[in-house]
Amino acid sequence: MIAGAILAAIAIAVVLWQQPWSTKAEPERPTISADAGVAIAAQIRALGNARNESEFVDAAGDSDAARDWAKETYANVGLIDATDIRLRFVKGGNNAARADGATEATVEVSWRPGPRSGLAEQQTKQAEATFVLDPLTGDTFAVRDAVQGTGALPLWLAGKLETTRTGGTTVVTVDGGDKAKPIVDQTESAHAAVNKVVTGAKTRLVVISPRTQAQAAALLAQSTASIKQIAAVTTTLDASNSARAALVVVLNPAVFAAMDARAAQVVMSHEATHLMTDAATADIEPWVAEGFADFVALRDDKAPLSVSAGQILRSVRKDGAPDRLPTADDFGTSQHGLGGTYESAWMIFRMLGDRFGDEDILRFYNAVLDGRPTAQATESTFGLSVAEITRDWRAYLVKSASITS
Template sequence: MADPGRRLGPNAAAVLVLVALGAALLVWQRPWQGSDDNNVGIPADAPSRLTTQFRALTEADSEAEFVAAAGTSRAAKAFAREAWRSRAALGATSVELRYVSGGEVPDRADGSALASVEVSWRAGDGIGLAGTTDHSSTVAFRVTPESDDTFSIIAATPRDGALPLWLAGAVSVEREPGAVVVRVDGGDAEVPVESMASRARAAVARVVPDTKGDVTVVSPRSQTQMARLVGQPLDQVRQIAAVTTRLDGRGGTSADTVVVLNPAVFATMDQRAAQVVVTHEATHLLTDAVGARTESWVIEGFADFVALREDSASLAVSAGQILAEVRAGRTPERLPSAEDFDAEGHGLGAVYESAWMIFRMLGERYGDERVVGFYEAVMGGAELDDALRTSFGITTDQLTAAWLDYLAKSASTVS
């Protein structure tokens, strides 16, 4: 029990309460930390000021100028310094940031807002791309008002299209024969992406000798970064191990496309499976499959035909899902459609395996050279029936019947 003779009187207790409240208020406001932690009202002429500020970022010729244009806060300086160094690592040129709208209304307790900015740039030749294509997308920049009626620009997220690679994090570029790897925030440190990309380039050359160019692979640190870099919602990339896309996420040719890895999915794969994925995507890149208007099963099946051409795994491993479906009485009734390859659908692995089994069958019956000729004919714009007839002397119906029979026989011999 406390000694009643040592209790404080009511006046003294009240003084102590007021002192405690004052100290708590001082700690909460933290005036000694400067503008980073003070809420400052957004100026009435925010659009005009942001237009000027993003123009200054565009016109900056050095890291010091770029950092100065980004604002006075520690967060702005750190963001701008990282972005400038990532630009330099990519050899980015023709960088332009054009303010579009926003920034006038705060949407967070810290008083910051989002401003929409059209960002365009060109990648340098040093990362295996042509360096002649302008990549553009609309980016939402997080801006914080400062006491001098300027803004600090502290972060960037995609708004329409993909996030420019140099705004995604700290970028480094590493090279191997036939391959370039761009790591974002260190990428997936557990995966030897450089050697895998080089092996993928060589594997494609052995099946399709006339392909040209390097394989450029982007290895982000997180799945969220991967989704931002390809311009897709997070839910739409959860099942995807990698995707081949243009840097701004809008398609293109092998002259300006990259393979973007999904580290969350790669973390679940052994090295053999991961190598198959990289070679599959490298096939897309090197055969100009991105944006091609043709049957999805042709594009995806051929990519696995190349990726699994020298694979030593058993059919139970490389086609286990589709063969299990067949054994369960769920044999496909038609060739795979574009809808079957929907990244959000169930049974995606079985769909890819079924497309590969078409090409595996064709390779066994007609040989690699005729399979490659068929693929190149379809990719060149030939109708499917015409390409089948020219390459193999069969129709689509005959191909379908032969494939279904092949699936049934394979399922019966593989446990």
Template sequence: MADPGRRLGPNAVAILVLICLAAGLLLWQRPWESSDDAVVGIPDDAPARLAAQFRALTDADSESAFVAAAGTSRTAKVFARQAWRARTALGADAVELRYVSGGDVADHADGSATAVVDVSWRAGDEIGLSDKTVHTSSVAFRVAPQTDGRLSVVSAAPRDGALPIWLAGDVTVERVSGSVVIRVDGGDADLPVESMATAARSAVGRVVPGTKGDVTVVSPHTEAQMARLVGQPIDQVRQIAAVTTRLDGRGGSSDDTVIVLNPAVFSTMDRRAAQVVLTHEATHLLTHAVGTRAESWVVEGFADFVALHDDTAPLSVSAGQILADVKAGRGPKHLPTSADFNAESHGLGAVYESAWMIFRMLGQTYGDDRVVRFYNAVMSGTALDKALVASFGLTVDELTTSWRDYLAKSASTVS
């Protein structure tokens, strides 16, 4: 039997338990080791350090050199390794990161700061673009001070313009016949984007012979990534399933355009609807519609003319919104204007359908060849009224009257 006099009292036991817990917590946290979570002051010479650091990132000619230049923290190493591998997948070259300002005042609770950097790069042949424009975006890099006095580059976000794809996440590139699909962090896993991109390329070629080049599709994993890649606030892309845009969201030529999907919308569509969207955007890309000054109804209506050319869905599906408006006495009085196609406009679906119905009517009356000739003329800069007369012998007023009659007749056949 144990000696009762040698037993520990309840207070002593509680103290020992607390000591053991504290020791375990210390061993787990290891405060004597460097931590990404530790708040460290930003060095006084941060701008000079950052200018040199981004020069080192520019000059890096290997993954190890790029990772070393990014900083000593674990987060920086992961970020830099991912960015380098994305660069490699995209064949990016002429990469330059030029420090502009910032990084010297903490603006986050963890003590990190925002450094503004101009990032330039040129896409390689890997992503199917014939254009070799050097793209430049203003990027906000998050930099975190470390206990060794250095700064670590831990993340990137767009400041002005689109975020370079190789800074957006883990990137993979897959080339298939006539198309290239760039997935960011796995992309949209709900639909077979690769085969759909190939189908879109073929569909455009059947209606518009002679189109050249690949269809390049960027498939982000999240809507937030999509917004960053097109350089737009997230609120402005919520209704958009996909958009055709220049690679940097700004300048460049018509040969550097890509289709960027919005997974929050695109992945919720059924296969038919998603294919229509992708073929619509592929028409914009392959006919160099980005940046055109042509009337919006011509650009958008023709893209749907191609996308729905072989579609077998009834009008109640493909034009249900505009025909419902017509049956309710709210039919359009004039051809759609550019303002009608504003992404935030009410009844946007009906506007697109109404533009498509113009081309559907023209195709049924005059045939594909004359419709394509009209579209090409307008895209080449011919005035709308002259292109209508040359292609169909119609004035704008005559087209408008025929279209309104066509809508009324079509609405009467839809239950």
């Protein structure tokens, strides 16, 4: 009896709590009118015209999320000394594009990093970002976020930025960056490694350390799927191929954080070589760019060949040596065995390094960077044709595979 009474009481309490007879509905979301784009265009214009933080925060809209976003974004602008900022509404804003009722607007963004940023350059960057806005009342909106649209997401819209500058290096973290690795120390070591081999290298090295792979992809104007094998990329800040644009190393924390200390340092020094020699915007064969970058990164490496070239040597033992030098297609980010391709390019330079000095290797690399055809550069520097280098490299791979377990 007592148990039955207790169960009955619980059932009554549940019914009272659920109130199945109630017709109370969820709070209605503000209606987005068909001409909301006019209001959003004016709001975006006000953001672009803001002369101080107060005006920028006011223009972002009347919500806690908008104020938080605006304060963080405005701080980022000052941190990287962003100048010449232009925002122009392109389209959108006239429907609830997201499940929570938020709308989206495409905004053309142009800007230029200033001289205090560590990212100084000669050109303005331009891309389209997607602004996420919460509808309020009376056709007013609050900007909640800005995410990747078409092109590289501007750095100052990517998340909370912090910078560390030491000598010739600048590390920019996004939302705290990759906390699993000593990024600042690795950047300094990479800077020193390049200067040890490359005379006349650029003195500035800038590394961006995002917190997530999605942030890395947005900064690279890529999808997350397209960078899933890549630990780091040297690129221009706007993901263009312009030789006038600032070069940066963007880390992919999903891959970079999982590496051991040695491998992570090799990757950082490899990318630093690309950046400090302007290889990322040069029109040179990939085996030259990638092979030389690893030649620098592995210059003082103490790991056995079974570690530094394990993938390509296993492939050679199984299938024999490749019949040609690696091509641009072989370095595609979706290619299976990508690590082995990089190792094979390094083995070209390792072979040449065994026969020639660092000065000759650097002279060949600089000649190619300066626009001399690779075949001419190999002949004038080493007295070897590309065909002869290919022949010797294949034999070198076979021999190395036979003596490496």
